[in-house]
Amino acid sequence: MSLTVRDLRVVFHTGRGLVWAVDGVDLDVGPGEVVGLVGESGSGKSVTLRAIARLLHSHADTTGQVRWRGQELLTLSEPAMEQIRGGQIGMVFQEPMAALNPVLSIGLQIDEVLVAHTDLDAKARRRRALELLDQVGIAAGAARLGQFAHEFSGGMRQRAMIAIALAANPQLLLADEPTTALDVTIQDQILRLLLRLKDELGMALLLVTHDLGVVAETCDRVAVMYAGRICETGTVRDVFRKPHHAYTQALLRAMPSENTGEDFDEHARLVPIPGMAPRLDAPSPGCAFTPRCTVTEPRCGVERPVLLVEGDRTSACYARDRL
Numbered sequence: 001m002s003l004t005v006r007d008l009r010v011v012f013h014t015g016r017g018l019v020w021a022v023d024g025v026d027l028d029v030g031p032g033e034v035v036g037l038v039g040e041s042g043s044g045k046s047v048t049l050r051a052i053a054r055l056l057h058s059h060a061d062t063t064g065q066v067r068w069r070g071q072e073l074l075t076l077s078e079p080a081m082e083q084i085r086g087g088q089i090g091m092v093f094q095e096p097m098a099a100l101n102p103v104l105s106i107g108l109q110i111d112e113v114l115v116a117h118t119d120l121d122a123k124a125r126r127r128r129a130l131e132l133l134d135q136v137g138i139a140a141g142a143a144r145l146g147q148f149a150h151e152f153s154g155g156m157r158q159r160a161m162i163a164i165a166l167a168a169n170p171q172l173l174l175a176d177e178p179t180t181a182l183d184v185t186i187q188d189q190i191l192r193l194l195l196r197l198k199d200e201l202g203m204a205l206l207l208v209t210h211d212l213g214v215v216a217e218t219c220d221r222v223a224v225m226y227a228g229r230i231c232e233t234g235t236v237r238d239v240f241r242k243p244h245h246a247y248t249q250a251l252l253r254a255m256p257s258e259n260t261g262e263d264f265d266e267h268a269r270l271v272p273i274p275g276m277a278p279r280l281d282a283p284s285p286g287c288a289f290t291p292r293c294t295v296t297e298p299r300c301g302v303e304r305p306v307l308l309v310e311g312d313r314t315s316a317c318y319a320r321d322r323l
């Protein structure tokens with residue numbers, strides 16, 4: 001494994017008390033692998049990625065283990081972490097406008113990464129910047145380098161952010177809903193681009209999405225999150241064919257098409273499941289999905305099921321054999 005996350009927990013100290021946003025996440029991403037992280041809005045996907053990259057603010061308490069190629073990231077010094085972040089591990093965010101620097105040209109933002117993470121001289125850095133824009137499909141790179149984020153369209157900004165994330169040849173890309181803000185055609189282009197670059201550069205991809213169609217199309221494995229916890233993980237094929245958690249089953253059933261085979265409905269959005277979203281400020285002692293679950297049993301609400309490992313699958317559901 002290149003990334004191994006164990007018992008990752010993030011607690012936010014807010015004015016209104018504690019919020020258990022990430023509540024014991026186990027996650028693995030192997031070299032060159034594409035892992036999809038799915039779950040409803042608020043389930044802790046973004047916080048998980050930010051915790052891995054150590055980008056959370058100080059009112060967040062992060063505990064657990066994040067091992068990256070044998071190194072523990074959570075206890076690494078900040079200068080050492082800065083070498084890894086943007087170097088070996090790149091990040092792409094959902095909102096390029098918020099992630100890009102509005103007062104620096106795209107060229108300078110790429111250059112910053114190259115200065116920090118490579119030994120290239122100015123001339124070689126410019127060559128590399130042009131090559132990156134070309135790789136992500138931004139034409140007329142020489143002119144584009146001098147432009148600012150506001151001069152780019154939504155799709156182009158997303159491409160620019162990918163170029164910045166890829167500048168130092170990361171071995172892992174953390175991509176947080178990189179296509180959600182884009183229309184379907186551009187979304188397809190960006191996803192295809194990420195997959196092509198992954199193959200060309202041999203990097204792994206942890207892809208957060210709420211689009212199960214995207215998972216079916218692009219991911220090797222999937223991890224399903226609910227209320228800050230992992231419900232199950234496995235190959236996309238296995239999980240979609242036979243979920244091992246009641247929440248995953250409900251998600252798949254809530255999709256427009258229940259077809260989870262080869263011709264899986266593209267862009268099948270994650271449809272909300274009836275019932276209240278779980279409260280993260282007062283976590284249940286049992287499985288957080290219990291109040292909305294149709295196959296629940298008495299112990300579900302009081303005793304938290306542990307994530308069991310079975311071959312290359314994990315799951316945490318007492319109803320696993322009844323699904």
Ligand SMILES: Nc1ncnc2c1ncn2[C@@H]1O[C@H](COP(=O)(O)OP(=O)(O)O)[C@@H](O)[C@H]1O
Nearest residue numbers: 012019021040041042043044045046047048280
């Ligand atoms: N900075 C923060 N302070 C307090 N709570 C936060 C903060 N960031 C996120 N949260 C809470 O953590 C939970 C998980 O958020 P998030 O990871 O963004 O969900 P997702 O990406 O799955 O939609 C949410 O309930 C959110 O309100």
Ligand SMILES: [Mg+2]
Nearest residue numbers: 045046047176
């Ligand atoms: Mg998010």
